Amino acid sequence: MEDLSLHILDIVQNSIAAMAKEIRIAVKEDELNDKLIVIVEDNGKGMDEETVKKVVDPFYTTRATRKVGLGVPLLSAAAEACGGSLRINSKFGKGTILEVWFPLSHIDRPPLGNMADTIISLIVCNPDVDFIYEHSTPRGKFDFDTRLIRKEVPHVSLGEPDILDWIRSYLSEGLNEISGGA
Amino acid sequence: MKSLQELEEIRKKTLESLYLRKDRAGTRIVVGMATCGIAAGARPVLLAFLEEIKKRNIKDVTVTQTGCIGVCRLEPMVEVYLPGQEKVTYVNMTPDKVARIVAQHIVNGQPVTEYTIGGQQKKND
Numbered sequence: 001m002e003d004l005s006l007h008i009l010d011i012v013q014n015s016i017a018a019m020a021k022e023i024r025i026a027v028k029e030d031e032l033n034d035k036l037i038v039i040v041e042d043n044g045k046g047m048d049e050e051t052v053k054k055v056v057d058p059f060y061t062t063r064a065t066r067k068v069g070l071g072v073p074l075l076s077a078a079a080e081a082c083g084g085s086l087r088i089n090s091k092f093g094k095g096t097i098l099e100v101w102f103p104l105s106h107i108d109r110p111p112l113g114n115m116a117d118t119i120i121s122l123i124v125c126n127p128d129v130d131f132i133y134e135h136s137t138p139r140g141k142f143d144f145d146t147r148l149i150r151k152e153v154p155h156v157s158l159g160e161p162d163i164l165d166w167i168r169s170y171l172s173e174g175l176n177e178i179s180g181g182a
Numbered sequence: 183m184k185s186l187q188e189l190e191e192i193r194k195k196t197l198e199s200l201y202l203r204k205d206r207a208g209t210r211i212v213v214g215m216a217t218c219g220i221a222a223g224a225r226p227v228l229l230a231f232l233e234e235i236k237k238r239n240i241k242d243v244t245v246t247q248t249g250c251i252g253v254c255r256l257e258p259m260v261e262v263y264l265p266g267q268e269k270v271t272y273v274n275m276t277p278d279k280v281a282r283i284v285a286q287h288i289v290n291g292q293p294v295t296e297y298t299i300g301g302q303q304k305k306n307d
Contacts, residue, residue: 009225124245
């Protein structure tokens, strides 16, 4: 993966496969502690303890189309390559929280990439799922919540082109304002 | 800065146009968005389809995703479903190929054979 926004797009696919209806993505650029933290939290079907242990193994997958499951192992390896780490907390029937952190200033840390494109792609493909996106940098905090948008546009899918255009501008403007250069 | 109030105007406009959409009901563009697809460049392809559909003001086309289609070496892959026609699978997709697929296949119903699995194999033979 070229950047973290692509990893995040990939990790959220697991939440969608777990039938989550609400997915929170949080990105925290913490210069003080030199940490870039990404959290993906969902209310999907969750995993038991045994499965949680297996998901960082690239040769474990629940799918039948192939014998490897690389999403979590790739992100975990990217974090560990520069001294960070990944952990997963999951409760069967409740949901899953994945948290990964990177040393913010590490030269090998992948760049954050285009989070607006990732959020837009997720909404287009999953207009019925709610996404909550929180991004904080030393320059401020940006919050985005599809539940609020849904309230303003009842009976209209969030995948409609004009709504997507509005969301794209909203995300770009908001993220530009707090841009921390990650 | 964008405000939530602007959405009310967009909602009215969208609801009006929803009643007009009947032409291509059922047309689906499905992008492979598993780890293999995303790593190979599925996101810019997906966004290029959205852009092209908006530019041409095409109604009634759904852009959506699927998991691993099973031939990871040919990712990014895109499946196009047109009502009454067989599914067409495009492989090794790039954003540059999108405009032609939309114009030739989605609008005019003629698949771009050279971008499909068969077309790519012929090229390699």
